[in-house]
Amino acid sequence: xxxxxxxxxxxxxxxxxxxxxxxxxxxxxxxxxxxxxxxxxxxxxxxxxxxxxxxxxxxxxxxxxxxxxxxxxxxxxxxxxxxxxxxxxxxxxxxxxxxxxxxxxxxxxxxxxxxxxxxxxxxxxxxxxxxxxxxxxxxxxxxxxxxxxxxxxxxxxxxxxxxxxxxxxxxxxxxxxxxxxxxxxxxxxxxxxxxxxxxxxxxxxxxxxxxxxxxxxxxxxxxxxxxxxxxxxxxxxxxxxxxxxxxxxxxxxxxxxxxxxxxxxxxxxxxxxxxxxxxxxxxxxxxxxxxxxxxxxxxxxxxxxxxxxxxxxxxxxxxxxxxxxxxxxxxxxxxxxxxxxxxxxxxxxxxxxxxxxxxxxxxxxxxxxxxxxxxxxxxxxxxxxxxxxxxxxxxxxxxxxxxxxxxxxxxxxxxxxxxxxxxxxxxxxxxxxxxxxxxxxxxxxxxx
Amino acid sequence: xxxxxxxxxxxxxxxxxxxxxxxxxxxxxxxxxxxxxxxxxxxxxxxxxxxxxxxxxxxxxxxxxxxxxxxxxxxxxxxxxxxxxxxxxxxxxxxxxxxxxxxxxxxxxxxxxxxxxxxxxxxxxxxxxxxxxxxxxxxxxxxxxxxxxxxxxxxxxxxxxxxxxxxxxxxxxxxxxxxxxxxxxxxxxxxxxxxxxxxxxxxxxxxxxxxxxxxxxxxxxxxxxxxxxxxxxxxxxxxxxx
Numbered sequence: 143x144x145x146x147x148x149x150x151x152x153x154x155x156x157x158x159x160x161x162x163x164x165x166x167x168x169x170x171x172x173x174x175x176x177x178x179x180x181x182x183x184x185x186x187x188x189x190x191x192x193x194x195x196x197x198x199x200x201x202x203x204x205x206x207x208x209x210x211x212x213x214x215x216x217x218x219x220x221x222x223x224x225x226x227x228x229x230x231x232x233x234x235x236x237x238x239x240x241x242x243x244x245x246x247x248x249x250x251x252x253x254x255x256x257x258x259x260x261x262x263x264x265x266x267x268x269x270x271x272x273x274x275x276x277x278x279x280x281x282x283x284x285x286x287x288x289x290x291x292x293x294x295x296x297x298x299x300x301x302x303x304x305x306x307x308x309x310x311x312x313x314x315x316x317x318x319x320x321x322x323x324x325x326x327x328x329x330x331x332x333x334x335x336x337x338x339x340x341x342x343x344x345x346x347x348x349x350x351x352x353x354x355x356x357x358x359x360x361x362x363x364x365x366x367x368x369x370x371x372x373x374x375x376x377x378x379x380x381x382x383x384x385x386x387x388x389x390x391x392x393x394x395x396x397x398x399x400x401x402x403x404x405x406x407x408x409x410x411x412x413x414x415x416x417x418x419x420x421x422x423x424x425x426x427x428x429x430x431x432x433x434x435x436x437x438x439x440x441x442x443x444x445x446x447x448x449x450x451x452x453x454x455x456x457x458x459x460x461x462x463x464x465x466x467x468x469x470x471x472x473x474x475x476x477x478x479x480x481x482x483x484x485x486x487x488x489x490x491x492x493x494x495x496x497x498x499x500x501x502x503x504x505x506x507x508x509x510x511x512x513x514x515x516x517x518x519x520x521x522x523x524x525x526x527x528x529x530x531x532x533x534x535x536x537x538x539x540x541x542x543x544x545x546x547x548x549x550x551x552x553x554x555x556x557x558x559x560x561x562x563x564x565x566x567x568x569x570x571x572x573x574x575x576x577x578x579x580x581x582x583x584x585x586x587x588x589x590x
Numbered sequence: 591x592x593x594x595x596x597x598x599x600x601x602x603x604x605x606x607x608x609x610x611x612x613x614x615x616x617x618x619x620x621x622x623x624x625x626x627x628x629x630x631x632x633x634x635x636x637x638x639x640x641x642x643x644x645x646x647x648x649x650x651x652x653x654x655x656x657x658x659x660x661x662x663x664x665x666x667x668x669x670x671x672x673x674x675x676x677x678x679x680x681x682x683x684x685x686x687x688x689x690x691x692x693x694x695x696x697x698x699x700x701x702x703x704x705x706x707x708x709x710x711x712x713x714x715x716x717x718x719x720x721x722x723x724x725x726x727x728x729x730x731x732x733x734x735x736x737x738x739x740x741x742x743x744x745x746x747x748x749x750x751x752x753x754x755x756x757x758x759x760x761x762x763x764x765x766x767x768x769x770x771x772x773x774x775x776x777x778x779x780x781x782x783x784x785x786x787x788x789x790x791x792x793x794x795x796x797x798x799x800x801x802x803x804x805x806x807x808x809x810x811x812x813x814x815x816x817x818x819x820x821x822x823x824x825x826x827x828x829x830x831x832x
Contacts, residue, residue: 148692152675155715156793160752164799171752173807 149235153365161366165354170363172198176356177403182411184302184418190332190426191307195299198360199289201233204299205282206307210322213269213276221268221277225254225300227285234288245292252385253283253297256341256374260382263304264336270312275322277309279335290360293372297343298415305340305419308332341382342411343374344404352392355400357407371397373404377412605649609657613641629656660759664689664789666725671745673753673787674733676716684712686720689755689789692730696720700734702742710747717748717793719785748785751795752802758790760813772812775824776805804831 161171168176180198187194191206213220227250229237237243242250257263268277281303283296311330315323347359347367359367369389374382381401386392604615615632616639628634631643632655641647645659664672666688674686674694683695696718698709712718724732735745764770764786769777773784782796782805792809796802808827812820 144692147677148687148690150687152677152687153715154675154717154753155713156717156748156751156753158715159750160799160802164803167799169799169803171803171806173803 146235151235153362157362158366161363162349165349165356170356170360172360174358176354177407179358179407179411180360182298182414184298184415186302186306186418186422191303193299193302193306195295195302197289197291197295197298197358199287200291200295201285201287201289202292202295202299203284203286204296204303205284206303207280207282208307208309209278209280210270210275210312210324211278212274213272217265218273219269219276220265221279223254223258223263223265223279223281225250225257225281225283227283227296229285232287233285237285237288248385248387249293249296250283252293252343252372252374252383253300255383255385256297256343257300257304260339260341260374260376260380262337262339262341262376262382264338267336268309270322271314271320274320279304279307279309288361290362290364291345291358294343294345294358297341297374298411301337301340301342302415302419304335304337305415306334306422308334339376339378339380340412340415341374341376342408342415343372343383344407344411345370345372346400346404348390348392352390352396355392355396357403371400373401375401375405375408377409379405604647605655607647608645609641609647610644611642614638615641615647615655625653627654629654631657631659658759658762660757660762662755662757662790663691664758666690666694666722666731667788668722668725670722670725670788672720672722672733672789673748673785673791673793674718674720674789676712676714676718678714679712686718686733688720688722688731688733689791690731691727694722694731694733696733696735700736701746702736702740712747717753719745719748719787719793721745748793748795751783751793752806753791753793754806754810756790756792756810757813758788760809761786761788761790761792763813764792764809770812770820771817772808772815772820772824775821776808779824779828780805800831 164171165176170176172180174180180200181196183196185194185196186192193204195202195204211222214222227242227246229242229246231237231239263279268279270276281300283299285292285296308327310324310327310332312322312324315321344357345359346355346357347363348355348369348371349367351368355371356363359370364370367389369386369392371384371386371389371392373384376382384401604613609615616626618634618637618639626639628639629648631641631645632639633642639655641657643657643659645657647655648658649655666672672688674688674696676684677687677693678685679698681698683697686694686696688694699705700723701710704710718735720733720735721737722731723734735742737743737745764773764784765788776782780796780801782794782801784795784805785793787793792806794802794805794809796805804827808824811823815823
């Protein structure tokens with residue numbers, strides 16, 4: 143008891159008078175103007191659907207989870223949305239663990255009303271089997287630090303978490319086609335929630351018997367204020383909810399002015415939330431792109447050359463083979479990855495030595511068309527080629543005169559030819575003669 | 591963080607350095623006949639002096655050593671001057687909140703010329719500048735609004751102005767002599783009154799609310815700035831004012 147008495151935050155008479163006097167001249171204690179928000183930071187956790195919002199000193203964490211449940215009887219084809227708030231005792235000495243107090247219930251209600259009544263989250267898309275199985279979305283809001291204006295910060299945390307949340311995809315299956323199978327996120331991409339618009343809560347604190355309104359009160363201003371009003375609007379200018387629970391009376395003209403100011407602030411906050419969510423989504427997408435192992439990265443500097451080499455049959459054949467083996471790599475869009483992809487085949491080629499053309503009836507043709515394109519090949523190839531040339535000298539007799547011929551035409555040509563000759567050996571086991579013909583046909587069409 | 595070699599005179603090299611609990615600061619077996627006074631945060635373990643609190647080791651010539659750290663909580667110490675808030679009044683004492691583990695008692699007679707006839711009336715929430723008279727960890731601390739000789743000496747209630755809370759480290763920095771750079775720079779351009787409590791409470795009063803707001807924000811921001819940085823910050827604030 144003594145401890146709690148000592149720990150309670152107390153307001154002095156001096157502070158109360160000062161805050162009120164300063165507001166008469168439009169000045170707030172932290173230097174803001176009456177309609178300025180504090181600095182807003184939105185961060186996301188590693189999991190989908192977890193957000194952390196800092197509004198000045200106030201710190202709120204939002205967490206969204208989903209579960210398959212039976213729908214309500216009167217709404218058999220809609221999902222459900224529930225908001226839970228937790229006022230942690232570390233946020234404020236007056237918060238106690240256990241049952242939510244009055245302010246906790248009010249906060250949960252205001253945010254819930256803003257999302258539900260305005261139908262911000264699409265509920266019908268959450269239905270899996272009408273009447274039997276729907277998704278129940280649960281939003282948990284944890285207050286970590288009470289620096290004033292919990293409603294706004296918690297609302298932003300809820301919106302940010304809902305926008306980045308992804309629920310697992312589920313299909314109907316089983317024996318009778320009625321069983322719901324929930325797919326693992328690794329197997330099927332999870333789906334985001336459909337959010338039509340963002341209802342943003344803007345809180346006003348009332349001072350001086352209803353004459354002065356300020357936005358985003360701090361902890362001290364909340365202790366001194368006469369009353370509070372929260373307006374939830376979206377960027378389209380629709381009023382989703384208004385909450386004014388007790389406190390000083392305010393004239394209707396002042397309320398209309400507040401709603402106008404709130405719509406401007408709501409648009410501003412909506413754009414900030416959207417920017418943060420976009421940045422997070424891009425980063426998440428980048429994380430999902432599977433990268434090649436680092437040893438291949440050395441070859442990346444030769445993308446242009448590789449494109450020209452595509453015209454060469456052997457390489458294109460290998461590329462087709464590689465593409466078949468690793469569909470994921472081909473899915474990535476940027477040019478560097480394609481370059482890397484091809485260089486892996488080149489890497490493989492470098493590893494193989496041997497009598498290439500003994501089984502390859504097309505080698506002569508390949509080398510001739512290679513000679514045509516060889517003039518285009520620039521310098522960097524020389525490095526790899528010289529290695530190949532060394533290998534060529536050890537090759538079978540058949541390849542030697544061929545190699546010698548190509549060598550005379552140009553060193554580059556020789557190495558590439560031998561390289562191409564070498565490369566088939568690696569794929570010899572995998573490639574059937576039929577495939578080679580098909581690929582050759584496709585490659586000729588590529589060349590043309 | 592340095593574990594001292596017994597051959598060095600280690601205390602001198604540790605002074606004004608950061609130390610953490612467990613550091614051995616001095617090995618007494620190497621010292622000749624000297625008297626060393628240990629302040630808070632230091633403790634004698636037979637032959638060694640070791641550190642108990644994290645902070646900076648300080649020396650006051652000739653032989654007083656202690657560890658200084660900054661907290662948001664206040665541990666009452668005798669002869670500290672602090673700012674308290676009246677919570678309740680009893681027949682014998684006022685109950686005053688001093689940001690410590692327990693509430694403190696301020697006897698109703700502990701004022702200059704205080705008798706049973708002229709007991710002051712403080713409403714709940716009055717800010718007082720007081721001195722700690724008794725402070726044990728088992729009892730509620732006792733305060734007084736007079737200095738040791740019984741004179742008022744600026745103690746008592748503070749009128750108007752604005753109070754804000756900081757850490758104990760910042761309060762000590764503001765009270766240091768020579769004058770802290772931020773206060774010196776602010777004092778050159780603005781005129782104001784200031785009362786600093788060692789429990790981390792600061793009260794400022796100026797002629798206009800704008801000045802008071804600037805003062806409070808400048809002081810709060812100056813905690814982790816060096817001297818030159820503090821002066822630069824005040825310069826920028828003054829330019830904005832004009």
